[in-house]
Amino acid sequence: MSPRHGNGSNQAATVIAVVADILAGVIGLWILMYLLDANRANDLVQFVQDAARWLAGWSHDLFTFDAAWLRVVAGYGLAAVVYLFIGHLVAGRLRRY
Template structure:
């Protein structure tokens, strides 16, 4: 597994953590866009985890359309986490 994410195990851990964070955020975006049942335990857990991961970016953008607002405010941290993780991992592997 470390080879898939780079040669250094520390870099692999950083990339895996960022991938998980980005996956949770993207999963919440999909649940929201597809009107998933928020009473469902999985949907509820993903929503709370995504809120925690996106604490710094929630309400950063405030368009009138709720779906567009969710894509922006939860998609930005997914991109930031993935981008920073890849920069850090590249630096560690250098």
């Protein structure tokens, strides 16, 4: 294996890990804003909510707890954990090669 190949794999792995962290961070930021009752009329809050809803579209209504805050934390939190897990798993595999 050439050093050049390993370096490219490490750079790709780093990019994948950072992207996964950013995606999970956006979702985590929305959870925090929701729990702190951020003003949803604010453009930044609306942008973060829209981005998180798009990223967690498959999981944001997955659970049917009675408490709304618990549905948000569980549904969006699951998406954030999946992004972190898969992103870092792929990055780890790339670093091995």
